[in-house]
Amino acid sequence: MKQTGDLHLMKRINKSIVMELIRHESPISRASIAEKTGLTKATVSSLVSELIESRLVDEIGAGESRGGRKPMLLLFNRTAGYAIGVDLGVTYITAVMTDLNGEIVNEVKIQHDNPPRDELIAELTRCIRELAERVPESAYGVVGIGIGIPGFADEEGNVLFAPNLGWEHVPLQRMLEDEFGIPVVIDNEANAGAVGEKEFGAGTRWPSLVYVSISAGIGTGIIIKEELYRGMSGFSGEIGHVSIQHDGKPCRCGNAGCWELYASEKALLDEAKEVYGQPRMKVDQLIRLAEEGDAKALALFDRLGRYLGIGIVNIINAFNPPAIIIGGRLAQAEAWLKQPLLEVVERRSLPYPRAQLEVQFSELGVRSTVLGACSFAISKFFSSTKVSVE
Amino acid sequence: MKQTGDLHLMKRINKSIVMELIRHESPISRASIAEKTGLTKATVSSLVSELIESRLVDEIGAGESRGGRKPMLLLFNRTAGYAIGVDLGVTYITAVMTDLNGEIVNEVKIQHDNPPRDELIAELTRCIRELAERVPESAYGVVGIGIGIPGFADEEGNVLFAPNLGWEHVPLQRMLEDEFGIPVVIDNEANAGAVGEKEFGAGTRWPSLVYVSISAGIGTGIIIKEELYRGMSGFSGEIGHVSIQHDGKPCRCGNAGCWELYASEKALLDEAKEVYGQPRMKVDQLIRLAEEGDAKALALFDRLGRYLGIGIVNIINAFNPPAIIIGGRLAQAEAWLKQPLLEVVERRSLPYPRAQLEVQFSELGVRSTVLGACSFAISKFFSSTKVSVE
DNA sequence: GAAAGTTTGTAAATTGATTAAACAAACAAA
DNA sequence: TTTGTTTGTTTAATCAATTTACAAACTTTC
Known part of the structure; x- marks a missing residue:
């Protein structure tokens, strides 16, 4: 009741x-x-x-x-306590400790090669412990831990499904709470990124926004009226699998023509392989080429920008958010993506929603997820007193 | 504050x-x-x-x-007061009076040929007055008026833009409140339809749902946690203008390959013109043909159902709602649309969101918008006492 | 530089809606 | 007939906010 x-x-x-x-x-x-x-x-x-x-x-x-x-x-008193945030990636773990204002005071990064579940959790625990042991003297100590994962979690912090980690039904929140004895929050990395940008980055000005994270695939976090939107049972939207070409390339998800087949790191690198005839190119390499003015690289980014624009037009028309924040690893190619992207948005989106819309690139870069994770922990700490009435 | x-x-x-x-x-x-x-x-x-x-x-x-x-x-005491709800259509006005439980006690319908603004408002006023004059003896009389319009309205009840009526910036709420002296609520017809189905129709079981109204075009109303989602500045989503074919037919909205170019009444009738070689066919006529087993008509509905499915898969993947309700005039073709639609959804949508999803057709039929409009009025009446805390 | 007026913050008395505890009425079951 | 339960009211206690009053500290004005 x-x-x-x-x-x-x-x-x-x-x-x-x-x-x-x-x-x-x-x-x-x-x-x-x-x-x-x-x-x-x-x-x-x-x-x-x-x-x-x-x-x-x-x-x-x-x-x-x-x-x-x-x-x-x-x-x-921002140093009355400290929060720990973790970005649990498919090849890395980044963990930071912040004060209650989200200012970073310590950081730990490791690489991993996706070992078996329990080993990875042991690594994760080590990272957290390392930070926790160095917490400054303060009234409340570590007030909580937030984790951004590449997958879905339910409200009880069970990882339901994280395909790229090979995880299914892992009660991560309970495990970590048992281990550390403080509150733990688990959520999707894009949701964490959205909250990170909303609280500390490019999104502080708006009550609602859509955060689009472009890395290997496309992830999205949707914030509506200061609150993270979660779909039913903890699965939020997977806008990357909205089709932009109903009779297009088949996707492993069952759909065809999914946006992320055209506008992700994977799409970019597949194209690059074709264009350069080299098998294993990396994004950094393409960025370097673009910086040198390489025509092929510039064309690749231009094309990617346009495809990003097409999906973003769909987001604008469907959600009508006041702001869209673009993050993820590819956001560092802002210099070459922004122009074609905005051009498509300008040309194709409905005039009314577009009127007051702003498209921004991430301000926190690779740190949006960890900082969002910290924000989860901080919010939970304050939510003991936080109540809203309308 | x-x-x-x-x-x-x-x-x-x-x-x-x-x-x-x-x-x-x-x-x-x-x-x-x-x-x-x-x-x-x-x-x-x-x-x-x-x-x-x-x-x-x-x-x-x-x-x-x-x-x-x-x-x-x-x-x-559901008869302590009565609400008036209006569906202001492009060619008709339907107005009903309900008790506080949404039970219809009176109804007025008229046809119109989209006369100039002030004349149409005069017609609208006459419809409302006719109902209001016949309100049963009760404690509160008419507690409010809700209007569903084919366009956008802001929170103050100004009609910002209603292309098919040719209206722009009409302070309808203020005009009607001045006229009748009771609270008036104005909102988009699809939003009203969503609320109607949520309160009184096919959607009562779920806290969140997406209502898709398929008539001349496609409109959508999104309800999240018992609350209607409105985009920024009162424009909610226009999912009909999400592109399902980025290089498809150009749409007057500026985009290309918009869903509603493939899956609306207009799309159906354009196709029918081609197939039958007759210029002005109507939906009722096609339904009659389908009932008689006419192969061409059946093929048309099958095709429409598939295209509906494609857009609905996008909705599922993007929003992950627990339920999708399909309404609008074409919902009466449920018998021929449902099968192909569900088949596409089954085949193409992500397994996780789909797992607990239900796709339902409207229960209120042509009345979802008027009843939703009544619900607006009733909610406003009770919101004087209604407060929520979480 | 004294008087007048402002602003900040605390203290005391009042208000009012809830809870807790006690109780009366009405009823079923043993 | 007795015992115990359920319903709903009454009474007293509680407690957080408001109202009112006021002291302290400061600026402005004459």
């Missing part, structure tokens, strides 16, 4: 509102909080003193007077 | 929870409400007596004892 209203809930609501305001607009005075929230000064005073007592907020001295008594400024 | 918590909010939350429970599970006793909500019996008693006073709830006598005192059963 729904949450009912009582005094306890009321206080949680207000405390959460005050906390959010201090987190995002500090330094700020009690009077200013009262004005912005509509709460009385007395209530704000009382809630703030509890937040100070719980070490999440500090007083940092007086600010400028506006014609009366000087305000006492409050600051969010 | 966000809503803050105070005693008034607390009461609104609880009253709304109790009201919702009585609306959807009546007859129900106070004790049972207390048990299901977690509120104390005292609180429930107090709230219920206020609801009874406001005429929204009635006591209807004692129920069966479960080994003690007999419970007094409470009933939602």
